[in-house]
Amino acid sequence: MLNQSDSSDDLTEPNTLDDEDEWKDVEPENVVASFVSFGGITKYGDIEEFLEDAKDNHGVDLIMIKNRHGLDTFGMIKLINFVRTQVKQGLFRLNVSPETFLEGDTYLKPVIEDDALLYSIDEIFDIAERQTHSLPNGAAKTAYSQEQIQEMLRHIDQLREQAAYYRSALQKTYLEKLELLERTVSNESSADNKRDIVPARENDNDSHYFSSYAYNDIHETMLQDTVRTDAYRDFIYDNKHLFAGKTVLDVGCGTGILSLFCAKAGATKVIAVDNSGIIEKAREIVFENGLSDTIQCLRGKIEEVTLPVKKVDIIVSEWMGYCLLYEAMLDSVIWARDHYLNANGLMIPSHATMRLSLFADDDYISDKITFWNSVYGFKMSCMRAKAYDDIVIRTVKPDAVSSRSETLLELHLHTVQKDDLNITGANFALAARQDIDQLHGFVIHFDIFFTTNQEAGISDARTSFTTGPLGPETHWQQALALIDSSKLGTTRLKANEDVHGSVDLRKGKENFRELEITINWQVAHDEQGGEVPTSLRRQTWSMR
Numbered sequence: 001m002l003n004q005s006d007s008s009d010d011l012t013e014p015n016t017l018d019d020e021d022e023w024k025d026v027e028p029e030n031v032v033a034s035f036v037s038f039g040g041i042t043k044y045g046d047i048e049e050f051l052e053d054a055k056d057n058h059g060v061d062l063i064m065i066k067n068r069h070g071l072d073t074f075g076m077i078k079l080i081n082f083v084r085t086q087v088k089q090g091l092f093r094l095n096v097s098p099e100t101f102l103e104g105d106t107y108l109k110p111v112i113e114d115d116a117l118l119y120s121i122d123e124i125f126d127i128a129e130r131q132t133h134s135l136p137n138g139a140a141k142t143a144y145s146q147e148q149i150q151e152m153l154r155h156i157d158q159l160r161e162q163a164a165y166y167r168s169a170l171q172k173t174y175l176e177k178l179e180l181l182e183r184t185v186s187n188e189s190s191a192d193n194k195r196d197i198v199p200a201r202e203n204d205n206d207s208h209y210f211s212s213y214a215y216n217d218i219h220e221t222m223l224q225d226t227v228r229t230d231a232y233r234d235f236i237y238d239n240k241h242l243f244a245g246k247t248v249l250d251v252g253c254g255t256g257i258l259s260l261f262c263a264k265a266g267a268t269k270v271i272a273v274d275n276s277g278i279i280e281k282a283r284e285i286v287f288e289n290g291l292s293d294t295i296q297c298l299r300g301k302i303e304e305v306t307l308p309v310k311k312v313d314i315i316v317s318e319w320m321g322y323c324l325l326y327e328a329m330l331d332s333v334i335w336a337r338d339h340y341l342n343a344n345g346l347m348i349p350s351h352a353t354m355r356l357s358l359f360a361d362d363d364y365i366s367d368k369i370t371f372w373n374s375v376y377g378f379k380m381s382c383m384r385a386k387a388y389d390d391i392v393i394r395t396v397k398p399d400a401v402s403s404r405s406e407t408l409l410e411l412h413l414h415t416v417q418k419d420d421l422n423i424t425g426a427n428f429a430l431a432a433r434q435d436i437d438q439l440h441g442f443v444i445h446f447d448i449f450f451t452t453n454q455e456a457g458i459s460d461a462r463t464s465f466t467t468g469p470l471g472p473e474t475h476w477q478q479a480l481a482l483i484d485s486s487k488l489g490t491t492r493l494k495a496n497e498d499v500h501g502s503v504d505l506r507k508g509k510e511n512f513r514e515l516e517i518t519i520n521w522q523v524a525h526d527e528q529g530g531e532v533p534t535s536l537r538r539q540t541w542s543m544r
Contacts (some may be wrong), residue, residue: 084111256282361400388484
């Protein structure tokens, strides 16, 4: 056992112990050990009860991990302190792999004072030995080599992961089919017997939203968007004086890249929060970069997790969705601001604008719309049935933008409220740059600004970026609303002729993370030429 008179600093110099025997039989025999559970709540007088608690409540089988990876005394010390550290940071179900704790001396330092478990590692070895000998005919010792056993265990882990994935996929497919069946029955039933129908399962919009961010592809796309990522990095690194010694909250941290920037800029504490499975990768990334002492990763909704601090100095978040407000992540950022940001704290970014312009592109319409009129001589018009119902995300060619852009919405992140995110009657007047035979639609994009204090305005921003068609391409591209000319008729424009109108934008009726956009418009013809304004036209699009 460990000599209790040794200081914690001695644990960082393992080479000073020549033999593991020096760890044994130093504790007085009349002292009854008290093993504090990893959760820090329960104390056990028996080490085997402690081991069972670790398996049941945290998914950590110390004996199995010791045998699987052939851990020695120092390996076990690191493992125990690693688990205690992770649980202390709020992660109660662990997936332990040796690369997370074996390298370096970080986990040689005890997490709790006089940890009886560290003094009883020899007992853990004895239990592991007894369990090995208790197997039939010594199977684990003689039938296979240690290398073969470890390979089989790795294969078992892979099979478990695959089984979990297929189980989840099967459940999702079953529920989707059940929901479709219920809707079909509901639609076909008469009003008299509707009360006998089981209601369709309510969409779990949050689960779908968060699970979509659990995989690598979407984060790879965002990280490779240099317009986006460089802007955050440049603002943070160019203003290190704002971060030095400060506490930062990263809402929706993803891989943790913004948290890493803030830590490197001098933040004392960074709290990274995400409710998707990517948070596990973020923890590994933080550890891999030696920033575990600065960055703490928490899994959960920002509205539900408990932060280790009452207030933060800075909130950083990349909350923008397609068309700026798609996915409604800004709602959570506003909630975090109202509950955690100091009175003179900083929001990063600080401002955002949504902008509208005219769209005319004969080539695009030919490729995507009229193409279905005749495909190898066959009519396939049904294939374009939804073309005018939904917002299309695409990169718009600069020469297809037929007017300047005009601001529909301006957000000041230090003061904006959730009610401000619904647009009602935002007016616009857009002049055509040239004669247009047919107006095909409208383009929506957004711009983002970073300022250094709450009082600064957009004009004070030294760092900003645009997602507009005239700027460098970003992963957001642009939102395209196509006009259904078969219902609304053709809108023709002369150079410098104005299109007047208004925009309404609101959250989806069934899914608050979706958007519904309505645009009213008409052409103001030159009355001196004897023409009168065209009739008011109106169309609604969904973004889902």
